Amino acid sequence: MSEPDETLDCRGQRCPLPVINLARRVPGLPAGAVVRVLADDPAAAVDIPAWCRMRGHEFLAAHPDAGPAYDVRV
Amino acid sequence: MSASPVYLDAASAAPPHPVARQAMLAALDDGWADPARLYAPARRARQLLDAAREAAAQTLGVRADELSFTPSGTAAAHAAVLGGLVGRRRAGTTLVHSAIEHSAVLHAAQRHTAAGGDAVSVPVDRLGRLDLDAWAAAVAAPGVALAALIGASHEVGTVQPVPAAAELSAEAGVPLYVDAAQLVGRAPLPAGWSVLTASAHKWGGPPGVGLLVVRKGTRWESPYPADERESGRTPGVVNLPAVVAAAASLRAAAADAAAEAARLAPLVDRIRARVAAEVPDVEVVGDPVDRLPHLVTFSCLYVDGEALLHALDRRGFAVSSGSSCTSSTLRPSHVLEAMGVLSHGNVRVSLHRETTEADVERFLAELPGIVAALRAEAGVTDL
Ligand SMILES: Cc1ncc(COP(=O)(O)O)c(C=O)c1O
Numbered sequence: 001m002s003e004p005d006e007t008l009d010c011r012g013q014r015c016p017l018p019v020i021n022l023a024r025r026v027p028g029l030p031a032g033a034v035v036r037v038l039a040d041d042p043a044a045a046v047d048i049p050a051w052c053r054m055r056g057h058e059f060l061a062a063h064p065d066a067g068p069a070y071d072v073r074v
Numbered sequence: 075m076s077a078s079p080v081y082l083d084a085a086s087a088a089p090p091h092p093v094a095r096q097a098m099l100a101a102l103d104d105g106w107a108d109p110a111r112l113y114a115p116a117r118r119a120r121q122l123l124d125a126a127r128e129a130a131a132q133t134l135g136v137r138a139d140e141l142s143f144t145p146s147g148t149a150a151a152h153a154a155v156l157g158g159l160v161g162r163r164r165a166g167t168t169l170v171h172s173a174i175e176h177s178a179v180l181h182a183a184q185r186h187t188a189a190g191g192d193a194v195s196v197p198v199d200r201l202g203r204l205d206l207d208a209w210a211a212a213v214a215a216p217g218v219a220l221a222a223l224i225g226a227s228h229e230v231g232t233v234q235p236v237p238a239a240a241e242l243s244a245e246a247g248v249p250l251y252v253d254a255a256q257l258v259g260r261a262p263l264p265a266g267w268s269v270l271t272a273s274a275h276k277w278g279g280p281p282g283v284g285l286l287v288v289r290k291g292t293r294w295e296s297p298y299p300a301d302e303r304e305s306g307r308t309p310g311v312v313n314l315p316a317v318v319a320a321a322a323s324l325r326a327a328a329a330d331a332a333a334e335a336a337r338l339a340p341l342v343d344r345i346r347a348r349v350a351a352e353v354p355d356v357e358v359v360g361d362p363v364d365r366l367p368h369l370v371t372f373s374c375l376y377v378d379g380e381a382l383l384h385a386l387d388r389r390g391f392a393v394s395s396g397s398s399c400t401s402s403t404l405r406p407s408h409v410l411e412a413m414g415v416l417s418h419g420n421v422r423v424s425l426h427r428e429t430t431e432a433d434v435e436r437f438l439a440e441l442p443g444i445v446a447a448l449r450a451e452a453g454v455t456d457l
Contacts, residue, residue, distance in 0.1 A: 015398055015406070016376050016418040023376070023457040043398040043406040043417050050416040054357065054375060 001063055004036035004071060005029070011067065015043035019051045026057070026074045033074050034060065038067035048072065079390045080433045084276070084426035085228050085256060085369050086394055091278030091427070094323035098280060101318035108311065110303070119314055126314075126321035130285060133321075133328045134263060134270075142286045142304035143317045147255045147273025148178040150284035153308055154251045154269045155182035156297035157288075158220035159191065162249065165293075166217030167191040172204050172234065173412035175224050176253055180408070183222075192217075201361040202232035202413045209239055213246040225254040225264060229396050229409040229422060230360035231342075231369035233261075240266025249292055256366055258285070259327035261335060268292040274320035277327040278427065282313060283320040330427065335367035338425045341434045342370045345423060348438045353445050359415045369424040371396070373410070374445050376454040377419030385444045386421070391437055396420045419445075 008025055010018035018039035025035065037048060045062060048070045052059040060071035081089060105122040107115035124138075131138040144150040159169055169183050173195045183193040196209045204223065213221050221243045226233040236252055243250040249268035257263060259277025263270070269292060274283035286307055288294045294307075301309035327334075342365075350358050355375035374382065379397025386393055396407030397420040406417035423437070449455045 014404075016378060019418070020376050020452070020454050020457065023454070041398070042404075046406055046411050046414060046417045049414060050357065050373075051375070054355065054416070 001066065001069075005033040007036045007038065010037055010039040010041075010044070013039065013041060015041045015047055017041075018044045019047050022048065022051065022072065023055070029074050031074065035072050035074060036067075037070045037072065039070065040068060044068070044070065079392065080429075080437060081392045082423045082425065082429070082433070082437065083392050083394050084429075085422065085424035087275040087281060088278045088426045089428055090280065090319075091323040091326055093326040094279050094319040097322035098315050098319035101315035105314040105318060109314065122318050123312065123314055126318045129321040129325050133324050134258070134285075134287065136270075136287050137290065139305065140287050140289055142288075142307040143312045143320070144271075144284035144286050144304070144308045145310065145313070146282055147176075147253075147271060147276070147284040149308065150271035150273070150286040151176060151178035151253055152182045153286050153297065154253075154271050155179055155220065155222060156185065157294045157307070158222075158249060158251055158269055158292075159186055160297050161293035161295040162219035165247075166219045168215065168218045169193045169220050169222065170196060170209070170212045170218055170248070171222040172196050172198060172209075172224060174198050174202060174227050174229070174409045175222060176228060176255065177408075179222050179224070179253060194218075198232075198412050200413055200415065202227050202230045202359070202409065203361060203364070204234050204239060206235060206238055206242065210242045213243045213248045218246065218248045220251060221248050222251045222253070225252045225257040226261070226366045227360065227409060228256045228369075229407055230371045230413065231256075231366040232361040233257075233364045233366065236264035237266050240264070249294075256369070259324055260331050260367060262331075269294060274316070274324070277324055279320035279323040280316040283316045285320075327427075334427055338429070339367040341425060341429070341431065342368065345370050345434060345438065346372075349441065352438070352442045356445075357416045359410070359413065368426065369422065371420065371422045373397075373416035374419035374421070375416060376452065376457060377445060377448050378452070379418055379420050381448055382419055382421060382445070385448060386441075389440055389444065391440075394422045394424075396422065 058073040109120040251269040252267040258272035275281040398406040
């Protein structure tokens with residue numbers, strides 16, 4: 001698991017909040033940066049990749065046993 | 075001010091067909107005796123039960139002795155899965171099922187695995203269509219006792235390739251169980267299954283009646299303690315007035331099914347197109363072509379599903395949702411998860427024989443404003 005440029009801790013938040021907070025953070029990041037979202041709501045596992053698809057970002061990986069964590073390239 | 079109600083959740087329970095109501099009232103007067111007894115009122119009840127079975131079997135194109143009435147679609151699904159596994163225990167202990175089965179099938183599968191059996195879940199694609207290559211490999215593996223495939227998804231409407239899946243199962247010598255709850259009374263039944271179940275309140279019959287059909291020659295054994303009723307397939311006395319109503323309304327619904335599908339399918343097309351065009355950041359899910367005539371599902375980005383249901387309810391619209399916040403388990407729908415589509419802000423709209431074009435137009439006129447207001451409230455409008 002390589003280090004991301006930015007980590008967003010959304011643990012304890014119910015969907016859609018992790019996706020909303022990810023979307024709020026992204027405009028402040030340089031293109032190509034990797035964000036790791038920590039989110040324990042089970043819906044994040046579907047909704048973060050779906051958001052990437054809808055917004056044209058690259059979904060890199062899910063780490064189910066570490067957070068769980070989701071890596072996104074913006 | 076509350077708007078006039080528009081009920082759009084037929085996939086949970088369709089409003090009762092007028093025929094169901096009439097039949098139920100008549101059978102309450104005439105069919106309360108125990109059909110197993112040997113006196114005149116019992117014989118009358120037995121006649122009503124036999125006639126209901128004959129009518130339902132004829133509508134489905136099966137033999138009357140292949141069809142049993144169960145206490146619900148859920149009970150029928152449990153019996154189909156567990157009985158199919160028991161009947162084939164010498165062939166193996168593996169249940170193969172799609173990833174998008176109804177929870178009734180998945181819970182029966184959990185019971186089976188908790189008792190030491192195996193279950194293999196076969197994936198679907200982004201549109202909710204069964205992966206036939208994975209299905210072929212799964213049913214051909216050694217030790218498969220039964221395969222289960224939903225006829226059409228109750229959550230996203232995608233019709234499954236039952237004939238192709240049935241052929242692959244037959245080549246492997248594995249019987250196929252089809253949960254046809256969303257098809258029966260609405261669409262022609264596919265071929266190739268050995269066991270089939272349905273649920274009366276999906277076609278305008280009363281709640282609390284299911285159908286279990288076991289084709290002649292299928293190795294199926296009741297998973298329940300012994301009981302002679304319903305050919306020994308499902309225990310307990312049947313709710314005869316409801317069964318009579320179920321059979322009568324099934325015949326009526328099936329007679330109108332083609333015309334209703336021709337009326338409702340274009341309304342669903344309209345919802346699919348207009349929601350996609352008029353609500354920003356929405357994902358309309360499910361197969362746009364191979365789908366149920368009456369059901370459509372979409373998800374609205376950044377919107378809380380529960381808040382959306384409540385807002386729609388306040389405007390008089392009854393719909394359901396597969397979003398996690400609307401489920402008791404706080405997990406998103408396993409169907410949306412298996413498809414890999416957005417799960418929050420999810421709405422399932424399902425139409426029925428009383429749905430009018432005006433109902434659909436009112437829903438389409440109000441939805442964009444309702445979603446926009448929820449987004450504004452949450453401060454997510456420009457994300
Ligand atoms: C596909 C499917 N199978 C089974 C069921 C269960 O039927 P019932 O509500 O009669 O228990 C339903 C309804 O929720 C369904 O849609």
